[in-house]
Amino acid sequence: MSKIAFVFIVLLSHFGHSQSINFGDSTTLFVGEGTNFFFGGSTTLGGSLDNEGTLDSYDSINLGSNTSIGNITFSGVEDQAIFGTTLMVIDFVVDKDDTLFLNTNEIEVTGELRANNGIIKTQKEDDILVSGSSQTNGAGYVQGKLFGKSKGGPVTFPMGVNGAPNYVTISNLPDQTVVSVECKLPNSSTLIRDQDIIGISDDVEWIISSEDSVEIQLTIDYSGIDWTSLVGDTTINSDLYSPAIVLFSKDDSLYHALNGTIIDVDRGFLPPTEESITINESFWIGSSGRKLALAFIPLIKEPENFIPTAFSPGATIEDNKVFRAFYSGAIVTEISIAVYDSFNKLIFSANDGGDNLDLSQYTWDGTLKSGLEAPEGVYYYKIRIVSEAEVINKTGAVLLVK
Structure with missing residues (x-):
């Protein structure tokens, strides 16, 4: 049944x-x-x-x-x-x-x-x-x-x-x-x-x-x-x-x-x-x-770096307001930036090391060590970037535009 x-x-x-x-x-x-x-x-x-x-x-x-x-x-x-x-x-x-x-x-x-x-x-x-x-x-x-x-x-x-x-x-x-x-x-x-x-x-x-x-x-x-x-x-x-x-x-x-x-x-x-x-x-x-x-x-097939030739604190684009180094394609482990005036006086420096540095954190905004604004003109830099792929040493001039 x-x-x-x-x-x-x-x-x-x-x-x-x-x-x-x-x-x-x-x-x-x-x-x-x-x-x-x-x-x-x-x-x-x-x-x-x-x-x-x-x-x-x-x-x-x-x-x-x-x-x-x-x-x-x-x-x-x-x-x-x-x-x-x-x-x-x-x-x-x-x-x-x-x-x-x-x-x-x-x-x-x-x-x-x-x-x-x-x-x-x-x-x-x-x-x-x-x-x-x-x-x-x-x-x-x-x-x-x-x-x-x-x-x-x-x-x-x-x-x-x-x-x-x-x-x-x-x-x-x-x-x-x-x-x-x-x-x-x-x-x-x-x-x-x-x-x-x-x-x-x-x-x-x-x-x-x-x-x-x-x-x-x-x-x-x-x-x-x-x-x-x-x-x-x-x-x-x-x-x-x-x-x-x-x-x-x-x-x-x-x-x-x-x-x-x-x-x-x-x-x-x-x-x-x-x-x-x-x-x-x-x-x-x-x-x-x-x-x-x-x-x-x-x-990016190969690591690339770029150092701008000018910057302006009054710019509308954020990246143009400061002087900094740009690097892509490999992890950065060391950064050193030194900026000098026309009398070869050091007016800005940044140095750091680590596992994966963000270069946007290491910038000069055009301010002197005294806290005063630097005058418009040409300044000179020395930059060293150490990545997992290479070591880069750069020197050159950058124009501060007011």
Whole structure:
């Protein structure tokens, strides 16, 4: 008798997608190995579940008090939801249109998370933990936050936002390390670039954290980026440009580009809207999280330096208000600037060394050591720049214009 009821329920699910199916508290649903059990309507499992095959849900499903779920697939054409407590799932597959909403305490995926199509929308901080693996090339994505546990190899986070997949793959993780990745639209007012960045995209932001302090490298497969609209957009002349992964620094509240894959883009052309960028520069993450975004940067094949021949404290452009050295293409570790008047008297000097100096911090604004303004005229300089690529010694004259 129970076998006949089982077949009858399956047929109902195929005939009417809008029909609700309710398994009572005393019902045990057994799905044998190799069996795909299809739920066409909204389903509630009030009793126990023993799943050795695959549950295929075309509508929302409430798993009741069941915790061990086995394999489950969501294949509907409209929004769906999954309800339950703390769930243990083997393979969690989403291959659908629209969105799957998670209404559970937590889902741990021990097999594979596959976002073939559709959006998985997390509702809370700890909705999904992937202790198995994630598909690396799906068209769907997780919107919100996803936790991944390393097994000693790379961990892929199939993230996305606003209709665009933006996957993150993290490498160099110690075994059993749990990392979370949150993907969302950034607050554009916080996207403040450093002087070497043309502009930052406000189409996507990632926040990566771990309860352990770990050093990571990563690859981002981005899509849906509008390179014609960047926050802080400015002009930096170069023959080549490239998209880049940029990291927010709490030290100066600026985003800085990470060294990584170079995608040559000739002047006048925009980067591809879909691309993969791998950084070869590692950085540390911890419980407070690190913010990353995408930016557009100029490329310099060889280090370049520039010393201006004139400056004016009353200029409208900031860089023209002071006398300074410009250097790009390699990290600066030492800077020395000395400025003399026509009587060979030292009127300004700056000397410093460090791991990555910002030359915009070492400037002469036309003020004498006495605090008085220097008169208009010609002054003479000696500049020494030490970078990881070369040592430069420059002497010359600069005109102070009032």
